[in-house]
Amino acid sequence: MDYSFSDNIRDLKPSAIREIFKSLSDPSVISFAAGNPSPESFPKEEMAEISAKIFSDSALVSKALQYGITEGDALLRKLVRERLAEKFSLKNEGDDLIIVTGGQQGLDLSCKVTCNPGDVILCEEPTFIGALNSFRASGVRPVGIPLSSDGIDTNALEEALKREKNVRLIYVIPTFQNPTGLTTSLEKRKKILELASKYNVLILEDNPYGELRFAGEEVPTIKSMDTEGRVIYCGSFSKILSAGMRVGFVLAPAAITQKIVVAKQVNDVHTNVFFQMICAEYMQHYDLDAHIAKTRALYRRKCTHMLSCLDRYVGNLAEYTRPEGGLFIWCNTRDASPSKPIVQACLKEKLAVVPGEAFLCDTEAQSNGFRLNYSMPSDEQIEQGAKILADVLKAR
Numbered sequence: 167m168d169y170s171f172s173d174n175i176r177d178l179k180p181s182a183i184r185e186i187f188k189s190l191s192d193p194s195v196i197s198f199a200a201g202n203p204s205p206e207s208f209p210k211e212e213m214a215e216i217s218a219k220i221f222s223d224s225a226l227v228s229k230a231l232q233y234g235i236t237e238g239d240a241l242l243r244k245l246v247r248e249r250l251a252e253k254f255s256l257k258n259e260g261d262d263l264i265i266v267t268g269g270q271q272g273l274d275l276s277c278k279v280t281c282n283p284g285d286v287i288l289c290e291e292p293t294f295i296g297a298l299n300s301f302r303a304s305g306v307r308p309v310g311i312p313l314s315s316d317g318i319d320t321n322a323l324e325e326a327l328k329r330e331k332n333v334r335l336i337y338v339i340p341t342f343q344n345p346t347g348l349t350t351s352l353e354k355r356k357k358i359l360e361l362a363s364k365y366n367v368l369i370l371e372d373n374p375y376g377e378l379r380f381a382g383e384e385v386p387t388i389k390s391m392d393t394e395g396r397v398i399y400c401g402s403f404s405k406i407l408s409a410g411m412r413v414g415f416v417l418a419p420a421a422i423t424q425k426i427v428v429a430k431q432v433n434d435v436h437t438n439v440f441f442q443m444i445c446a447e448y449m450q451h452y453d454l455d456a457h458i459a460k461t462r463a464l465y466r467r468k469c470t471h472m473l474s475c476l477d478r479y480v481g482n483l484a485e486y487t488r489p490e491g492g493l494f495i496w497c498n499t500r501d502a503s504p505s506k507p508i509v510q511a512c513l514k515e516k517l518a519v520v521p522g523e524a525f526l527c528d529t530e531a532q533s534n535g536f537r538l539n540y541s542m543p544s545d546e547q548i549e550q551g552a553k554i555l556a557d558v559l560k561a562r
Contacts, residue, residue, distance in 0.1 A: 174283070174305045192516075196551040198538040199518040201344065201493060203405050204468070207461040207541075209448070213408070216447045220440070234439040236427050238265025238415070242446040246401075246415050249449070254376070255390040256399065262420040264427060267437045269374045269402035269414040273337075274300040275433065276370050276398045276416060279425040280334050281306045287335040287370075288326050290318045292496075292525030292535065294344045297337060297372065306334075310527035313343070315487075317350030320357040327365040335370045335398075336362055340388060342375040342492025345525050345537035349490060355388045362396050374402045374414075375492035377458050380466035382490035395419040403445055405493070406458055411441035465493070465541060468548070472540040475552035483559040486538075495538045499559075504532045508558055517554040 220226045237243065243263050250256040250263075266272045273296070281287065283305030289298070291310030301308045311326055312319045318338060327333060336358060340350035350358075362369050371388045389399040402414035414437075416426060430436070448454060472495060476486055486497040497519075499505055509521040522533025543551060 174303050195513075195516045195518055196543060196547045196554070197518045198540075198543060198551055199520045200539050200542040202539075202542055203409055203461075203493070204464060204541045206464055208408055209452070209457055212448060212452050212457075213444060216444050216451075219447070220443060226443070230440040230443055232439065234436045234442070236264075236431050236436050238263075238437060239439065239442040239446055241450070242442050243415075245446055245449045247417075249454075250399075250401070250417060254373075254387050256387065256417060258392070258395075260395060260419055261417050262423040263415055263417045264423050264430070265437050265442060266400075266414045266416055266426075266430065267434055268404060268409075268412040269372065269400050270296050270300065271412075271430070271433070271437075272400035272402075272414050272416040273297045273370065273372060274304075275426045275429045276400065276418070276422075277301055277304050277306060277335070278429050279422065280368060280398075282332075282334075285332045285334045286330045287337050288323060288330070288333055289337045289527055290339065290343065291527055292345055292522055292533065293337065293527075294339060294372065295524045298525070298527065301337075308337075308527040313346060313348065315348060317348065317354040318358065320354055320361065323358070324361055324365075327361060327367070333365070333367050335368050337370045337372065338388070339372045339375075341373055341385065342378060342489055342494070344375070344492070345494050345520065345522075346496035347487045347489030347492050347494045348496075349382070349385060352385050355385065356391065359388055359391055359396065363394060367396075369397045370400065371397050372400045374400075374405050376401070377406050378462060378465060378493070379491035380462040380469070389417070398422060406454070406461065407445060407448065408441075411438070411444065413437060413441050413445050462491070465491070468540045468545075469495070471545055472538065472548050472552070475549045476555075479552045479556035480559065483556060493539055493541045495540065497536050497538060499534045502534045503562070505534050505536045506532070508562070509536055511558045511561070512555060515554045515558060517551050517558075519555070 220230050247263050286307050286309050287301050288311055289308045290313045298308050311323050340355055389397040398418040400416050484497045486495050506521050509519055512519055520537040522535035
């Protein structure tokens, strides 16, 4: 039988990262390709205690195993709102918060409720592949805006706002951007907000890594500077507690969150109640700040080690970012040659990295970059992987 697929899905390509994961069943492959938090960062003992508490109380276990409300657990929503106000100065009374199934669902539903097929979302380029595929699946066209060392090129952003028709959103990951690890400067954050106001578009601010700063100075979120209700803010527990729990949140003007609630009801009804309760119990009865401090220290050490190895073996062969937080380092070939053959050669030598093409808005475009992750590999794997990368670059 011949199958006919929807226009939105027909041309979607599998995630390059998920495809690379298939090769990682070979234990001899060193992976710099993951986007996962380190298993060392999971608060396993505390989660075991919380789970035992829930399952030893008939009222709690009944709640955990029953349907919940779409907006999310009331206690968790309250605690997240309080934390966002304290840590990120997100205090606008006109905003409301909904719990979603990971930050990915927050991006997907934000696009669904604000965009029509054929509309345009302006994105940093390169940018998060999960967001790009979500936008494409909704029939929305992502348009890339060049990314420089201090964030999106705001001159190019304004030119695109003038040129493109039906721009609905500006999508940015201003803090420890995926895939580059770069942080947008305060000056550019203000300019992005100014341009959104000037051209009457919304901003989708994705901040899954914001609490993982291990160097440098904090920079205010774009959302904290928004006085017009232009910013939809997505966050997640994936990088600070557990990615597998799939608990995220969206903070946005109430008119927008109300529509997200309706869209979520036909998507998955509600986010996993049991894991919402674990998050709430952890925030209420354990020291989340102390846990995050340990995670920051872990990533500081691992990032420093990877950069040291890159400096030792790769420094004269490629250019790479030096992140102040998050999970990623971005490499570019010095001669601007396409990186795909390098990625393929690395995989033959048992090193997995993610090709830059995966993060581009134009699915046919080439990239001279590739993404490295330092949260998952061991110290020994980081050094061995840097040596393999150097050998591949030398052999070109």
